[in-house]
Amino acid sequence: MLKKLTHMLLLSGSLAFSGLASAQVPTPNVAPQGAAIVPSAPQLAASSYMLLDARSGKVLMEHNADEPLPPASLTKMMTSYIASMEILRGQIKESDLVLVSEKAWRKGGSKMFIEVGNQVQVIDLLRGIIIQSGNDASIAMAEHIAGSEDAFADLMNSHAKRLGMTNTHFENSTGWPAEGHLSTARDMATMAHAIIRDDPEHYKLYKEKEFVWNGITQPNRNLMLWRDSTVDGLKTGHTEEAGYCLVASAEREGMRLISVVMGTTSEQARAAETQKMLTWGFRFFETKSFYEAGQVLSQARVWAGAENQVALGLTDGLVMTLPKGQAEKLEAGITIDSSIKAPIAVGDVLGQVEVRLGDEIVHSAPLVALANVEQAGIFGRLWDNLRLFFYGLFN
Secondary structure, eight states: OOOEEEEEEETTSOOOOTTSOOOOOOOOOOOOOOOOOOOOOOOOSSSEEEEEETTTOOEEEEESTTOOBOOGGGGHHHHHHHHHHHHHTTSSOTTOEEEOOHHHHHOOSSOOOOOTTOEEEHHHHHHHHHTSOOHHHHHHHHHHHHSSHHHHHHHHHHHHHHHTOTTOBOSSSSOOOOTTOBBOHHHHHHHHHHHHHHOHHHHGGGGOOEEEETTEEEEOSOTHHHHOTTEEEEEEEEETTTEEEEEEEEEETTEEEEEEEEEESSHHHHHHHHHHHHHHHHHHEEEEEEEOTTOOOEEEEOBSBSSSEEEEEOTTOEEEEEETTOGGGOEEEEEEESOOBSOBOTTOEEEEEEEEETTEEEEEEEEEESSOBOBOOHHHHHHHHHHHHHHHHOO
16 A cells, blocks of 8 residues: 655745655745735726736636637737747748738738838848737738748647647638637737747847838837836737737736736727736735745655665746735645655656645645666665565554
């Protein structure tokens, strides 16, 4: 029968294991502060919305976040994301010249004002997509990468599936109204997170306030860039069917929030509703990093192994978003399998961590091996198996 060894620790202290070699758990950097009362999340005048912390993945507020809706030009986040990924992979270069097709030039709606038959650098098209929300730039980029916009839409859907955007389907690169072209607030937040995480260098384009092309200066349509100095992206969208939409992100004192509003009534409304979410999130919550991925939290006894101990830790570390003032009140329990036998591979689950706030479990994660442990020789295995037998009888 498999037995477990369970121990409690304060996240702000250390852990000593009874019955095992003592193990010091590193002390997280948590500064005590007074507990804050968290008011109810604001109700927004939008069809769908969501607010989450980018580091912990904690959803702070949501409404109809999984309802498929027309995303309008929020679609262009995927178009620019694919372009930046192709640059990172070396498939295209920022300096590559893109021939502007008649289809791209003729497309209505918001424009970068590129001319048919002209050649435009990839980096300029990327700015035209992100800052000017150019339908013409989006189609030109799609055709350059995939040969046609239809083929590019297939690529968009493949990336959406890879990123876990389970309620999203793209029909084009622009967000132009089309049957079945739908996404959700949750999926748009996932998209924004991928842009920020996977290509921070090109993400800087999202905070540029204007772009000049063909002698025409156009401002970034994201009003939040002027209203809140901590906002550094991402994208607006508007069609009659979709209403006014906005995906935004802001960072304050190392805490990054991503907000999504879909289906508001005006440019001013989408900015105002976004501001409500960000203000509430930053004022009443904080994000703390307690342990890094791969950080050693404990050592476990290994039977029949070339080594008699293995280091344990968390695959993804421990990052949590909590109401302000609650971080120092957390307690964690570590449960370790008592009959761990070699061979062991990195990532093998050998226990569990549970973090509690009072009686509530607020986080749990598997405790995994951080190193490989090979089997001992035949005599070592025989001896340890005998010792393990008697250990099981008396424990």
